[in-house]
Amino acid sequence: MKRRDLLKLSAAGLLAVPGMALADRIAELPRLRLELRREQRHWFAPSGDPVALWGANRDLLRLHQHQPIEIEVINLLPEPTTLHWHGMRVDNAMDGVSGLTQAPIPPGERFLYRLTPQDAGTFWAHAHHRTYEQLAHGLYLPLIVEEAEPYAADREQLLVLDDWRLGRDGQLDTGSLGNLHEWAHGGRMGNILTVNRQHRPRLGARAGERVRLRLLNAANARIMVLQLPEWPIWILAKDGQPLATPREHKGPLVLSPAERYDLVLDIPEDAEGGHSLYHLAHDRPLETALLQVSGSAGTAARPAPAPLPANPLASLPARAPDHHLQLDMTGGAMGSLRQAVYRGQMLGIDALVQQRQIWAFNGVAGLPEQPLLRARPGELVEIELHNDTRWPHGMHLHGHHFLAESGLYPSGLWHDTLLMARGDRVPIRFVAGNEGRWLLHCHMIEHQVSGMVSWIDIRA
Structure with missing residues (x-):
């Protein structure tokens, strides 16, 4: 039995077991405990000192398409919050918008989100209460909904792009939050760029590999203009939704805050060495990460990549709108x-x-x-x-x-x-x-x- 069929049967079984009460079926759903808290970690400070951020007890969520799950969110922060499942098609009561779909979760309290991911792809969960403040504190985490069958790539790499504003003490500049001048212009901009909450990290790969690259812009307001090495690149998906045919891409890739792309990157056989990834700022390119390519993976020339499986998204009818x-x-x-x-x-x-x-x-x-x-x-x-x-x-x-x-x-x-x-x-x-x-x-x-x-x- 293929894994996708097993997942479908499992999900159907939760809904159709003879003689089982609804409360019992709900109680049997797999549950994940997610704690939101303050912590200091050596994430990205150029000085080497830890930076106090808001985060969770994990750095990544991986869910399975069509598999129902309960996520118990425990708020250990000093103020109320919610979590919004950005890009996911969920029940409205689970959308996590403070004041519209739910009351905020008070400090010390918890909220149970019940989700059944309809779509496989790259998404993220982030605060949706006093979002301008809580997002700047880092209250988010990337979320991957896996396809039933793994995509044919040698490596998968997630790149979460962000910018942060640090003060002279090397900590988040929280005193500048709420600056009305910034609100009236382009929004809050940071003074340090990170990838996966690290300052200019080194990422490993091997020459000849095919890499599935997942990109997310988690910044409050900065538009990221990402320059990748000039190798064969295809767009697999945008905002979690696959293209029917992967589209070859050349040049910089522009990501508005909250946008995501899934790419295929083919590393040439002769690419051994270091290759910088840049954000093309107004005045100069800024290195965001270094891709360190080691010896050859021994792979012959590859055909164009296959598409991802389509998600169950309703197609648009060819008629006048209602x-x-x-x-x-x-x-x-x-x-x-x-x-x-x-x-x-x-x-x-x-x-x-x-x-x-x-x-x-x-x-x-x-x-x-x-x-x-x-x-x-x-x-x-x-x-x-x-x-x-x-x-x-x-x-x-x-x-x-x-x-x-x-x-x-x-x-x-x-x-x-x-x-x-x-x-x-x-x-x-x-x-x-x-x-x-x-x-x-x-x-x-x-x-x-x-x-x-x-x-x-x-x-x-």
Whole structure:
């Protein structure tokens, strides 16, 4: 019996054992204990001193597609929090959005998330309560949902890209959190880049290997422009959703905060030695990691890589949408925002700034009481995003993947997070999925907290 068939039977058995009560079946689900806590680790400090961060009792979550699991989250932090399962199509009550889908978990308390991963791919879990602060503290962890059969590669390498702001004492500069000037511009930028919470780590590989490379941008606001060695590279998946045919890629790869890519990287036979990976900053390239390639793996020339198995994602029907609307993004420094509705009241720009609201969606700042859209499961939705600001934005829709017509990306990619340049008009299309209230916001997190957030309501 193949592993995928065993997993399906196991999952079905949890739902259909004769004479077993629902409570008993739930109690038999595999459970994972996840502690959120403060700790000091020698993760990345250039001085060699440990840096105090917020994290969990593990650095990576690995789940299995279609296998139900319970994740008991225990909050050992000094303030309330939640966990959002970014990119995963979960029940709405499990989406982890403070104030929308659940109450925050108080310090010392716990919350049981019940998940059944629908899609295999590269995802992540991160705080969704005071996110601009907790994400800057490092409260996230990468999450891999494994395919039923391992992908044919010699090596798998996960690269979690991040930037951090350290003070003169070598610790996180928490005093600068909440800087309104940064919120009105590009968001919080750090002064040190890391890969897997390490400063310029050395990564091992062998010449001739085929590497599956999983990339995640976990920064609060920094757009990562990653320059890989100029070897054969293909895009396997974007935001956890496989391409039908892997697409060859050349040049830098741009990742908005929260975006992920799965790549295939073929290391040439004559590549022994050190090869730097760079972030292409505005003024100069910054080395983020060094790939140390040792002697040959003895592999002959390879054919183009095979695609990943498709996930059970609904295809888009070729017809007019059931719902069409435009989302105008306004505000920020040098923007045209003069007034907006905030908590039911129309406020001028000076009053908005007093409330720390600097951005708006369709003239509304902050999370509105009424949804941007009401739809039924299975309906086709089109939202035309218009970035009428001077700044780029990474737009994220919870619980869904969508197709987009954007010049910044190749055609045919599914997204849960989309980078938009200033002035862009980008229509996105998706099929309304699970019932519930799903957040739509900018994942330059400082933009979200200062106005760029809304939600859609899906009900049968």
